[in-house]
Amino acid sequence: MPTPRLSDELAKEAADAFEALGNKSQAAELLGLPRNTFNSRLKIAAERGMCGTKPVLPGFRIAQISNTPNGDYIKQRPEAGAEFDIPAGHTIKGVSALVDADGRTIQQWIKTRNEYAPQDVAAILKEAFVDVPPAEPRALNTVPTDDLLTLTPLADFHVGLFAWHRETGANWDLSIAERVIGGALDELIARTPPSGHAIVLGGGDLLHSDSNENKTAKSGNVLQVDGRYQKVLMTACRLVVRAIDANLARHGHVTVRILPGNHDEHASVAVAYFLLAWYRNEPRVTVDVDPSLFFWFRFGRVLLGATHGHTVKLKDMASIMAHRRAEDWGATVHRFIHGFHIHHSSKYATEGNGVISESHQTPTPQDAWHWGAGFLSGRSMQSISYHREFGEVSRVRVAMMDAANDNEPAEQRRAA
Incomplete structure (x- = not known):
């Protein structure tokens, strides 16, 4: 079952707490969240441009933020597509995924086969x-x-x-x-x-x-x-x-x-x-x-x-x-x-x-x-x-x- 998408309100709440306190542990304690949960929400908030950066273009997400003396550079990529629907008469026979250093999915391939349940x-x-x-x-x-x-x-x-x-x-x-x-x-x-x-x-x-x-x-x-x-x-x-x-x-x-x-x-x-x-x-x-x-x-x-x-x-x-x-x-x-x-x-x-x-x-x-x-x-x-x-x-x-x-x-x- 796919993980529910985090709401913008919860993501913004994590970004505001971190901006106010400047410390992830203290911000997590303030919100009553486990540290890992808070870190995940903060990453999502950063991807959505909620951590003090410029607004994200419609249909895009932040992929990378670079801070330089000349200003902040934001690398944006197209937002992920809709949830994958298995074609009629098919079942999933395998899933391949490309993940980052933190184990988060970057890209995924779903292989199906044509058979009946x-x-x-x-x-x-x-x-x-x-x-x-x-x-x-x-x-x-x-x-x-x-x-x-x-x-x-x-x-x-x-x-x-x-x-x-x-x-x-x-x-x-x-x-x-x-x-x-x-x-x-x-x-x-x-x-x-x-x-x-x-x-x-x-x-x-x-x-x-x-x-x-x-x-x-x-x-x-x-x-x-x-x-x-x-x-x-x-x-x-x-x-x-x-x-x-x-x-x-x-x-x-x-x-x-x-x-x-x-x-x-x-x-x-x-x-x-x-x-x-x-x-x-x-x-x-x-x-x-x-x-x-x-x-x-x-x-x-x-x-x-x-x-x-x-x-x-x-x-x-x-x-x-x-x-x-x-x-x-x-x-x-x-x-x-x-x-x-x-x-x-x-x-x-x-x-x-x-x-x-x-x-x-x-x-x-x-x-x-x-x-x-x-x-x-x-x-x-x-x-x-x-x-x-x-x-x-x-x-x-x-x-x-x-x-x-x-x-x-x-x-x-x-x-x-």
């Missing part, structure tokens, strides 16, 4: 659903099998990623992402066997960028982003709600967990708490807001684990599961680890070692950096169903086959 994110999320009625309990359209659990991983959606087909081989933006991913979610979940329990697992990197700076938080890599942060966040929330609602229509109870990734460390928390509030009237939804980087879930003789993969390698997750979930490990036979981050499908362990660990493909195409680096991976989404006694019993996969149409020149589409 938590209350701003909350307002953005509220706006995302301003025209949508609050979530109410939904009807179940199937007769689920209580012995089944269906997992729907939301793998590295990178909502907000922008790609141009001449640079990356595929066109991609917010509208394409919502249409393609949303359609794939509907098809995917509609094909899963009705289960008594379902998990919607956000695998991290739900957003491509975590602020309007369009850079990764840790490494500062520049990202190609379509739209402002609030617009991207709103789109991501709609997609997650779409996934949860589709599961509610198909399965008995839905547990939701949004893991943080390296692209959305802050947004993942905001989305999780938004979902907690959004589904507060829905008894068939449980939103897990555990801040951990790990997810664990036991279902009968099945144990599931997951992490994004930017802090722990997938191949190391089996030992972490055994150590941190020792009781669940001992009570289960079928154990599965789900990882993300690397954007392609792979398996790091087999059931012979007690755990099957796999990474998932993303439904989103590569950005310019990954394309230029030569990374190769398919694009798909899948849901996996587990039986509480026998482990994995079903898997549904939807491949992303939109790229050909998106990349086709507009004139060819019109001709067709």
Whole structure:
């Protein structure tokens, strides 16, 4: 909070007391002020020309006074400007100051960054659903099998990623992402066997960028982003709600967990708490807001684990599961680890070692950096169903086959 500006009356009072007594200690005692406070007021009075010098020009302050046999020379500088206002959507990330020998500020530089405070994110999320009625309990359209659990991983959606087909081989933006991913979610979940329990697992990197700076938080890599942060966040929330609602229509109870990734460390928390509030009237939804980087879930003789993969390698997750979930490990036979981050499908362990660990493909195409680096991976989404006694019993996969149409020149589409 800025220090209040000293009034001219108090400054003049200090100047008059010093002029009358000629001694700073006595003047401070006369006014009942600590010596340091009096000295500060006297300096300010001198800067304002109240210590026996000529009047200060309008809009200027005294910077230096020189007494010579030929008279007093007063060095004046422009008065300081108005109080600094932080631009909308920015926060202060650093302050540099030039000070004099007494520690008083001569000049100051305030560095800001373009990001949103938590209350701003909350307002953005509220706006995302301003025209949508609050979530109410939904009807179940199937007769689920209580012995089944269906997992729907939301793998590295990178909502907000922008790609141009001449640079990356595929066109991609917010509208394409919502249409393609949303359609794939509907098809995917509609094909899963009705289960008594379902998990919607956000695998991290739900957003491509975590602020309007369009850079990764840790490494500062520049990202190609379509739209402002609030617009991207709103789109991501709609997609997650779409996934949860589709599961509610198909399965008995839905547990939701949004893991943080390296692209959305802050947004993942905001989305999780938004979902907690959004589904507060829905008894068939449980939103897990555990801040951990790990997810664990036991279902009968099945144990599931997951992490994004930017802090722990997938191949190391089996030992972490055994150590941190020792009781669940001992009570289960079928154990599965789900990882993300690397954007392609792979398996790091087999059931012979007690755990099957796999990474998932993303439904989103590569950005310019990954394309230029030569990374190769398919694009798909899948849901996996587990039986509480026998482990994995079903898997549904939807491949992303939109790229050909998106990349086709507009004139060819019109001709067709």
